[in-house]
Amino acid sequence: MRMETKNFMTPLRISLCFILLFLTTTSAQAPVYSYNSCMNSTSISPTYKTNVKSLLSWITNDSSISKGFNYTTISSNNGGDNDGYGDAVYGLYSCRYDITGYFCQFCLTTAVNEISRLCPDSVTAILWYDVCILRYSNQSFHGKVSLSPTWNVTGPRKIKNSTETKRIEDAMEGLITKATIETKQFWAVEEFDWGDNETLYGWVQCDRDLPSDECRKCLNAMLEIFPQCCGTKVQWAVFAPTCGMRMDDEKFYQKSDDNGTSTSRKLIISFSVLGSVALLCFSVYCFLYRKRVRKDEMMLDEETLNGDLPTIPLITILNSTNNFSKASKLGEGGFGPVYKGILPDGRQIAVKRLSQFSGQGSEEFRNEVMFIAKLQHRNLVRLLACCLQEKEKILVYEYMSNASLDSHLFDDEKKKQLDWKLRLRIIHGIARGILYLHEDSRLRVIHRDLKPSNVLLDDEMNAKISDFGLARAFEIGQNQANTKRVMGTYGYMAPEYAMEGLFSVKSDVFSFGVLVLEIITGNKNSGFHLLEHGQSLLLYAWNIWCAGKCLELMDLALVKSFIASEVEKCIHIALLCVQQDEADRPTISTVVLMLGSDTIPLPKPNHPAFSVGRMTLNEASTSGSSKNLSINDVTVSTMLPR
Template sequence: MQSLRREATVETNKLYAMGGFNLSNGEERYGLVQCSRDLTNVECSQCLEAMLVKVPQCCAANLGWQVLAPSCLIKYDDYMFYQITNQTSSLLPNPAKKGGKIKSTTLIIIIVSVLVALALVVCSIYYLWRQYLSNKDGLLSVNTPTSFHGHVQREDALTVDLPTIPLIWIRQSTNNFSELDKLGEGGFGPVYKGNLEDGTEIAVKRLSKTSGQGLEEFKNEVIFIAKLQHRNLVRLLGCCIEENEKLLVYEYMPNSSLDSHLFNKEKRKQLDWKLRLSIINGIAKGLLYLHEDSRLRVIHRDLKASNVLLDQDMNPKISDFGLARTFEKGQSQENTKRVMGTYGYMAPEYAMEGLYSVKSDVFSFGVLLLEIICGKRNSGFYLSEHGQSLLVYSWRLWCEGKSLELLDQILEKTYKTSEVMRCIHIGLLCVQEDAVDRPTMSTVVVMLASDTIALPKPNHPAFSVGRQTKEEESTSKTSKDPSVNEVTVSNILPR
């Protein structure tokens, strides 16, 4: 594993490496190391080295194991759990053996190509016909701004009551996506500021052609935000799918995202304790609405500081529903093989096993709450002067009765001790390793609002997991069927 660490940080500078090797007894083993993109090579090496030191303590008896920190991970097993794509290799037919099949293969390719071309022509004609009819109808949503009148079409494929705005109109409002009007860029793509005809300011989110977020996730966000309305959720005004462009039009948030204030040395001074507590309560209420009070039971799956926007009055609004999922009535959790999210905010059961539930969002909320209190990112905190993750550092301070040392020094004269202590306590309850131990968001909202409710003692926060040895697995089968972990290892990048 040391050789993989050197390969990731010294030899290739890719911040990840994978490969197989033989043990002294001839058995094969496979390993993978990976760091988040916000680390330098030196920081990545330090993080991986710190994780390797932990291995003898937690995983010595395990045949396979995985150790995770907010900014890096190491995985080791007896099977090749990753895929290596060889783009240079190709399977070419051998003329000596398959000469008789070449003509039939060519014929099949020609027939398929013709059918595909014909299908494309039919689809194009149908699309143009529907667009023509929708232009004639000129139907508008009740909530459509006055400036959209005369410009809005309907897109039945989205199956929601949301206006679809012509691309030419969006180009005009953003000066043809001018760099001067560019507000920023995320995993989805760049965001531009625009102006409606009546002077209303808007934010236009443009899906990058190289983005990993495809049409399905684009539609996913449109459907969710169109059906959800709450003062702590961002408002979607319209969308556009035209000429290979995928665009979302939101209400403009003049104070940008929470992370742009919280992690900026100067802007952070504007966030006094009263305002931070208001932001914490607003995020909690928005998340509670998603989980229990909306028409849909929604799991956000990517709650973090950059996905919380601030309006002109610094009210928080949860945004970015591209990874959100709904639960049916009575459903408590779901499993996915496609683990996507952000290092440092993902709950351990989701990152390791692909299991997500409302408690996954509760974990992310707990991380965000602790970040708001201390003014530092969870990602990369392990490499700070404290030498441990934000979650573990917060928990140890709480155990030692020194929780106030976690507080952002800028707030030293604006806070109430009881409120800070209670918020830290609630944050630690939210980031417990076992999802069953974490409170629901309805409980969190009540705990934040009440000074009299007694809070339970938090357990140690999530840190690492291991996999049982073959002997342990065979023993456990007599009492209970072991769960099968079919999670793929994904290269998770910040969104």
């Protein structure tokens, strides 16, 4: 699966897309979870489990290039289909006849992930979605009818009278005949005029490896089930492992035009009109192409981006966000808007749609996807998938239901829910996340925009750092870098970064120190000097600490829950982190040790850095604004190989 590899093909591609849209009547449907059947075993062998994993991997890859159906056998001794040694896994996948390419692959990728979760120790497993089925067993089932287990579903609408049940049976019998005798295509669809300006839509389909007579046998068995399970309903479906049928009062499939003359006429008109448009677009494009930056000519190959990160079809993202509606919008980041989405299986996601004006080119996006997909830690927000269709550059993250830390910390009512035990846990979580970025991940990552709005909270209020932005590889051994493009948020920037563009791991340590002081005080560093104190939060905390009155810094909401020694230690550590000279600041690994120990002596902190970029209470951030974001302002991050 590749995006377009040559830029000069863009106008022609656009024209062809117009033609396809002109001829298409119904868009492909996103997968909806239906049913699963798992035969678990406590004696399943490790070899069999390994073979199952290999099968699922094969399904994910093969579905992108097949015509929506295939089967195989995975055996540790390569015994083939006739292998009978118990460790062989026989697998099959099938998509509805009109679901191919991206949509088939996405349904099956979703199914692969779910069957691994739902059936981890199964010898035999089946997972149905409305548009695809995935199946494996330790017994060969290729070309054989399987009628167990069966599954059915019905809609709320009922038929008008009992005579309609017989009409529906007759209609479906006609479809079975069409699929198995007339066309022998293993599937058939039809629109039925039901009277009173009503149309019903029917569909039948078998596995494509079944002979016609076996397909008919399977479909007839499903039709026999219909009166008992679904005979009073207008909307219904019945499935077995090797076949299925469905009827609905809404069109749920995509049917090609069978009228050759009409299709030809449409093609002639389309090519006549759009051919001229394509020529004009091509001419304009050739002129503009000379001015384009060469680096954006690079090829974006989704297979090379896939690795550990799945791709997701654009149509699924559009459906999940209601076409990027205003109601779905969570906020605006530095590189584009962020939306809340709901996948067909009910999972909530955060969708970051990178703006074409963001300044992030193909190479930077590729680096971000390739790198961030490898970052896996409980205190980092997880990147789930990406999309590179139709010139869109989209990242899909896990959704954080409790939004960002700032939405709680700086709200007079919500902050009351953050007792000291919870705030201390959040501090520890942020520190562990930074430690992973700085020392435990494959490359050393400098975040450069640590702040409360970039710390998200999950269902259990665990802290997760978000936004790792545009990753960039540095030379081996390099511990510090310089940039002319300073990105981040005033109030959280280390002085050497804000004033000179110099950044290192100590830049993030400085930001962490500011974060800790804000968590303890419940006040923002930016604008703090406009309060009655008349000085920055850092300087005010320093003076209070020197006077031995640390607890006066504490948020009043903590009065009933604080532990004095823990509060004092956290303030002390924060002041060590915000020292003016970066050489005096501890590393994050030292910070984690100090947070977790009551016996490690803490050095006396030097004077903190002066507040950089004083702003009003309504702080203007160079990274953009947010409202209850799950993936907040996009941030430039930097990678340093160890």
